Amino acid sequence: MKRILVLFLALFILVIGACTTNSSQPPKALQNPQTEIASSPGESSVSVTPTSLVTETINAPTQSSSTEKDLILSTTTSTQDSGLLDVLIPLFEQQSGYKVKVIAVGTGQALKMGAEGNADVLLVHAPSSEVAFMQEGNGKDRALVMHNDFIIVGPASDPAGIKGKSALDAFKAIFDSKANFISRGDDSGTHKMELSMWKKITLDPKGQPWYIETGQGMGASLTVASEKGAYILTDRGTYLANQKNLNLVILVEGDKPLLNVYHVITVNPEKWPKVNYEGALAFLKFLTAPETQQVIAKFGVEKYGQALFFADADKTDADLGVP
Numbered sequence: 001m002k003r004i005l006v007l008f009l010a011l012f013i014l015v016i017g018a019c020t021t022n023s024s025q026p027p028k029a030l031q032n033p034q035t036e037i038a039s040s041p042g043e044s045s046v047s048v049t050p051t052s053l054v055t056e057t058i059n060a061p062t063q064s065s066s067t068e069k070d071l072i073l074s075t076t077t078s079t080q081d082s083g084l085l086d087v088l089i090p091l092f093e094q095q096s097g098y099k100v101k102v103i104a105v106g107t108g109q110a111l112k113m114g115a116e117g118n119a120d121v122l123l124v125h126a127p128s129s130e131v132a133f134m135q136e137g138n139g140k141d142r143a144l145v146m147h148n149d150f151i152i153v154g155p156a157s158d159p160a161g162i163k164g165k166s167a168l169d170a171f172k173a174i175f176d177s178k179a180n181f182i183s184r185g186d187d188s189g190t191h192k193m194e195l196s197m198w199k200k201i202t203l204d205p206k207g208q209p210w211y212i213e214t215g216q217g218m219g220a221s222l223t224v225a226s227e228k229g230a231y232i233l234t235d236r237g238t239y240l241a242n243q244k245n246l247n248l249v250i251l252v253e254g255d256k257p258l259l260n261v262y263h264v265i266t267v268n269p270e271k272w273p274k275v276n277y278e279g280a281l282a283f284l285k286f287l288t289a290p291e292t293q294q295v296i297a298k299f300g301v302e303k304y305g306q307a308l309f310f311a312d313a314d315k316t317d318a319d320l321g322v323p
Helices: 002-023 050-059 077-081 084-096 107-115 127-135 167-177 189-200 218-228 236-245 277-288 290-298
Strands: 035-037 046-048 070-076 099-105 121-124 139-154 181-183 211-213 231-235 249-252 259-267
Touching: 070 077, 070 107, 070 277, 077 084, 077 099, 077 218, 077 236, 084 099, 084 277, 084 290, 099 107, 107 121, 107 127, 107 189, 121 277, 127 139, 127 189, 127 259, 139 167, 139 218, 139 236, 139 277, 139 290, 167 189, 167 249, 181 218, 189 231, 218 231, 218 236, 231 236, 259 277, 277 290
Parallel strands: 070 099, 070 121, 181 211, 181 231
Antiparallel strands: 035 046, 121 259, 139 231, 139 249, 139 259
C-alpha cells in the first residue's frame, strides 16, 4: 500500500513539473507577435507588428479630399445678376474639375472676405480699393478681366432733367431737385462709385428724405428704384438683364468717369495658408484665357442686341485709365 502511495506521489510531482515548465514559455505564435508582409518575388519580407500596422493605417496620408477641389469665389452682385457667372462657372467647372461656391456680395464685402482668408479668389470692380488690398499683402495675383460702364437710369418723365448731362452735372441736378434717388448703401463697387460722384461735387445727400439706401444688391436695388420712380446708378449689364421688368430708362451714359472695370484677384496663400491657391490661380488663368475672353465679349449680344461686358485681358490698366 505504501508503495502504491509513493508511486502515485512521484507521478503527481512529475505532472506538476511539466505544467510549470510549459507555462513559463509562451507558445511560439505569441513569442514574437508579428505579421509578415510579403514583398515582391526575390525581395525579403518585412515584419510589422499588428499594433504598428493599425497605427500606420490611421496616420497614413489619405488621397486628396473633395474639399481641395472646392473653390470659394467672392464677387460683386453685378456679375451674378447680369447672368455672366451662369455661363462662366459651368465652363470652368467642366474644364478644371473644381466645384465653385459663389458668394455674391458688394465689392467691399468681397475684399473683406479675402482680407480675412474666407475666400480663395475675388472678382471685383473697385480699382482703388483693390490696389490697397494688394498693398496690404492680402492678394497674390491681380489681373484685368473686363469692363462695362455705369449708367444713370430713372423714370422716363425725368423730373430732375438729367437726360444728356454729364454724370457730375446729373448728380447735382438730382440733389437740387430733391428727386428720389436709390443708393445701394452696401459698400459695393457701385456704391463706392456713387459716393465718389457726390464727393466730387462736394454735396452729401445722406439723411435727406429723398435719398434711400437699400443695403441690397444691384438687381434688388433696381427693382426698388422702379417701384419708387427714382434715379439710380447701375452697371449696364445688370440693367439690361433686368430691363424688361423695370420702368426705368437710360438717361446718362458714355461719360468717362462711369467706366466700370473688373479684376480677378487670388488671395495670398502666404498670409492664409489654407486658401485654395492652386484653384484660385486656375480660375484667374481661365478668366484671362483667349477662349474665355471671347465668351465674355459675346455675352448678351444675342439676347440684348449688345455686349454686356468688354473683354480686357489683352489690355493694361493704363490703357483704361485705372489704378
